[in-house]
Amino acid sequence: MLDILQILTIVLVIILTLLLYAALGPKQKSIVFSKTERPEWNKFVNSSLGKWFTMANVIGTLTSLATAYLFFIGSSKLFGWVIFICGFALWGGSYVTNYFTRKIIRIPHIKSLIEDSSNTFGVIASIFWQKGNKNSIHNAKIIKYISILNIIGVIWLEFSLFSDILSYVFKVDNIYVKTAIVLLSAFTIIYFTIKYGLRGFVFADFFHSPLILLSVIVLLIGSVIFIFNSGIVIEPSIILKPILGIKEIFLFSMHVIFLNAFLVFVTEGHWLRLWVFNDNETKVQTKSIVSTAIIWALLSAIGLLTFSQINSVGTEAVSSLILKLGDISYLFPIAFWIGATAALFSTADTQVYSLLLVNSWNPKSGQLSNKLTKNIKALPIAILASLTFAIAYFIVRFFNIPFEKIIFIIIPMCLNLLPAFVRLIKNYSPKPWLVLVSLFIYSCFAVYGFIKPESEMSMTLAASMVPLFFSLLALIIKK
Numbered sequence: 223m224l225d226i227l228q229i230l231t232i233v234l235v236i237i238l239t240l241l242l243y244a245a246l247g248p249k250q251k252s253i254v255f256s257k258t259e260r261p262e263w264n265k266f267v268n269s270s271l272g273k274w275f276t277m278a279n280v281i282g283t284l285t286s287l288a289t290a291y292l293f294f295i296g297s298s299k300l301f302g303w304v305i306f307i308c309g310f311a312l313w314g315g316s317y318v319t320n321y322f323t324r325k326i327i328r329i330p331h332i333k334s335l336i337e338d339s340s341n342t343f344g345v346i347a348s349i350f351w352q353k354g355n356k357n358s359i360h361n362a363k364i365i366k367y368i369s370i371l372n373i374i375g376v377i378w379l380e381f382s383l384f385s386d387i388l389s390y391v392f393k394v395d396n397i398y399v400k401t402a403i404v405l406l407s408a409f410t411i412i413y414f415t416i417k418y419g420l421r422g423f424v425f426a427d428f429f430h431s432p433l434i435l436l437s438v439i440v441l442l443i444g445s446v447i448f449i450f451n452s453g454i455v456i457e458p459s460i461i462l463k464p465i466l467g468i469k470e471i472f473l474f475s476m477h478v479i480f481l482n483a484f485l486v487f488v489t490e491g492h493w494l495r496l497w498v499f500n501d502n503e504t505k506v507q508t509k510s511i512v513s514t515a516i517i518w519a520l521l522s523a524i525g526l527l528t529f530s531q532i533n534s535v536g537t538e539a540v541s542s543l544i545l546k547l548g549d550i551s552y553l554f555p556i557a558f559w560i561g562a563t564a565a566l567f568s569t570a571d572t573q574v575y576s577l578l579l580v581n582s583w584n585p586k587s588g589q590l591s592n593k594l595t596k597n598i599k600a601l602p603i604a605i606l607a608s609l610t611f612a613i614a615y616f617i618v619r620f621f622n623i624p625f626e627k628i629i630f631i632i633i634p635m636c637l638n639l640l641p642a643f644v645r646l647i648k649n650y651s652p653k654p655w656l657v658l659v660s661l662f663i664y665s666c667f668a669v670y671g672f673i674k675p676e677s678e679m680s681m682t683l684a685a686s687m688v689p690l691f692f693s694l695l696a697l698i699i700k701k
Contacts, residue, residue, distance in 0.1 A: 224555060228391070228392075228556065232388075232559050232563050235433070235563040236563065236567075239414075239429065239567055242429050243422040243425070243426060264500065267498070267499050268500070272499060273502050273506050275424055275427070275428050275499070276495060276499040276503055276506050276510070277431075277506050277509060277510040278428040278432075279431075279495055279498075279568075280486075280495070280506070280511065281434070281435075281510055281514050281517070282427040282430050282434065282564075282565075283427070283491050283568060283569055283572045284511075285431075285434050285517050285569075286380060287380050287383060287384055287565040287566040287569065288380050288382075288383040288569075288625075289376075289379070289629060290565070291521065291561065291562055292383055292387060292537060292540055294522045294524075295441075295522075295524050295543065296525060296537060296538075296539040298523075298525030299464075300464065300465050301464050301466060302462050302465070302471075302526070303462035303463075303464070304464060304471050304475055306519060306522060307478050308482060308515075308518055308522075309514075309515030309518045309519050309522075310515070311478050312511055313508070313511050313512055314483055315482050315484060315485060315486055316486070316507045316508040316510075316511035316512075319484075319486045319507060320504050320507050320508070322487055323492070323496065323503075325647050326643075329646070329649075331352060332349050342588065342590055343497045344490075344494045344497035345366075345369075345490070345580050347362040347363070347365045347366040347580070347585065348583060348588060350365055350646060350652065353588065355652070357651060358652045359585055359586070360652075360654045361652040361654045361657065362585050362588075363585040364654055364658060365642060365657065366580060366585060368635065368636070368638055368661060369580050369636070369639070370580055370581060372489070372490075373490060373577045373580065374577065375628075375635065376569070376573050376632060376633070377574060377611070378611050379628065379629060379632060380566055380569055381404045381407050381408045381570070382404060382611075382614075382625065383537065383625060384403070384404075384562070387540055389403070390538065390541030391544050391555075397616065397619050400615070401613075401615055401619075402612075404608075404611055404612045405609065405611070405612035406608075407566070408604075411570045412570075412574050412603070412608060413601065415570075415571045415574040415575055416598065416600035416603055417600040419575075420498060420575065423574075423575055424498065426571060427568050427571070430564035430565070433560050433564040434517065434564050436560070437560045437562075438517055438520045440554065441524055441547070441554060441557055441561070442523060442524055444547045444550060444551070444554035444557070445528050445543075445547070447550055448531065448543075448547060449530075449531065451550065452530075452531050454530060456527075460530075461526050462526065469680065470683070473680055473683040474683055476683070477686045477687075480686055480687065480690055481633070481634050484637060484640055485636070486507075487643070488636045488640055488643065489636050490580060491573070491576060494572070494579070524543075525539070528543050528546075532546070536624075537625070544558050623672075627671065627682060630671075630682040631668045631671075631682060634685065634689075635661075637664075637686055638657055638692075640689045640692075641656040641657055641660055641692040641695070642657050643693075644696040648696075648697065650696070650699070656696050656699075657692075660688055660692035663688045664685050664686075667685035668685050
C-alpha cells in the first residue's frame with residue numbers, strides 16, 4: 223500500500239506542475255520574449271508579486287534534489303557540525319553576489335546591454351563579449367562552453383540521483399529500469415520546459431518552493447519522533463561529531479566557504495534571474511538566500527539526528543530513513559516525495575532553460591540564435607537530451623562510479639569563471655588563458671582523485687582552490 227501511495231505522490235506532483243504550466247504559463251510564441259512581449263512581462267515583474275516569484279526561483283534552484291535535498295540528509299554526518307558552514311557561507315555569498323553584480327551592471331557596455339532589454343543578457347558569456355575585441359570574443363566563447371558543461375552536469379545529476387533514490391526505496395536493482403526512470407523524468411521536464419518557456423518554470427517554482435519547505439518541516443518532525451521512539455538519549459556532542467578526520471574537515475570547510483561565497487554569482491541562474499526579474503534579483507537576494515540556508519540547516523539536522531539509527535551515509539542513508547519513517551506513518555514518505563519531486567523540477571527546469579539560452583548564444587555575433595525567436599520543436603530536443611542523459615547514467619552505473627565524487631567535481635566547475643569576472647570588474651584586458659589553465663589544473667586534481675581513492679576527498683576538495691589562485695593572479699596581471 224505504501225509503495226502505491228509513494229508512486230501516486232510523485233505522479234500527482236508532476237501532474238499538478240504540468241497543469242500549472244498549462245494554466246498559468248501559456249505557450250509563448252518563442253522560447254524567449256520578443257520586444258513586444260517584454261513590456262507586459264516587466265509590468266508583472268514590477269508588481270507586488272514579482273519579488274515573491276524571484277525568491278521562489280532562488281530557493282527552488284538552490285535547494286536541488288542532488289546537491290541539497292539528498293546531500294544534506296545523507297552526508298551531513300560525515301562533516302558533523304561543520305555542515306552548517308554551508309548555509310552561513312551561502313548567506314555571506316549573497317552580499318558578495320550583490321556587491322559584484324552592481325559593479326558589473328554599471329560597466330558602460332553592459333549597462334547598454336541591459337537597457338536594450340536584450341535576451342542575450344541572460345547569458346553570462348554575453349557580458350564578456352565586445353565587438354571587435356578578439357581576446358574578449360575568445361574569452362566569451364570559453365566561458366560559454368564551461369557554462370554548458372556545468373549546466374549539463376547539474377541537470378544530469380538531478381535525474382540520476384532521482385532514479386537512484388527511487389530505486390533504493392522500491393528495491394529495484396535492475397540497471398535498465400533505473401535508466402528508464404532517468405529517461406522518463408528527463409523527457410517530462412525538458413519537454414514541458416521548452417514547450418511553455420520562461421512563464422512555465424517561473425510559475426512552477428512559485429508552486430514548488432513552498433512544497434519543499436513543507437516537506438522538510440514534516441520530515442524533521444518525523445525524525446524527532448523516530449529518535450524518541452528509539453529510546454536513545456540525544457547527546458549534542460555525539461550527534462554533531464564528524465565522521466571524517468581533521469584534514470578532510472578542514473579541506474571541506476575551505477571548499478564550502480569559497481564555493482558558496484561565489485556559487486550564485488558565477489552561475490547562469492543568477493544572470494538569468496537578473497534578466498527575467500530585473501533588479502528584484504539583487505533586492506531579494508539576501509532574504510532568498512537566508513530562507514535557502516534555513517532549509518539546508520533543517521535538512522542537515524535530519525541527517526545528524528537520524529544517523530545513530532540508520533548508520534549509513536549517502537543515498538543508502540536517505541532510502542533507509544524513508545523506509546523507517548514509513549513504519550511510523552505513511553505521512554513521512556509521502557512528504558519526502560513531495561519535496562524530492564518539487565526539488566527535482568525546480569532546479570532542472572531553470573537549468574534546462576539556461577542551457578537553451580547559453581547553447582544558442584553565438585560568440586561571433588554576440589547574439590542568440592534566430593532559432594530561439596521561432597517556434598522551436600520541443601519533442602525532438604527532449605527525446606535527444608533525455609536519451610543522452612539516460613546513456614550517461616547507464617555508463618556511470620555500469621562502472622559503479624560513486625555519485626559523491628561526481629558532485630564534488632561538477633558543482634564547483636563554474637568557479638573557473640571567477641578569474642574572468644575579476645578581470646571584468648577591474649576593467650583589465652581579458653586573459654582567456656587564465657580561465658583555460660584554471661580549468662585544466664582543476665580537472666587534473668579531480669582526475670587524480672578518481673585514480674587514487676585514498677586521496678579522493680583531498681583532491682576533489684582541493685580542486686576548488688585552483689580558481690581562487692588564478693583569481694588572485696588575475697588581479698596581479700594588470701596589462
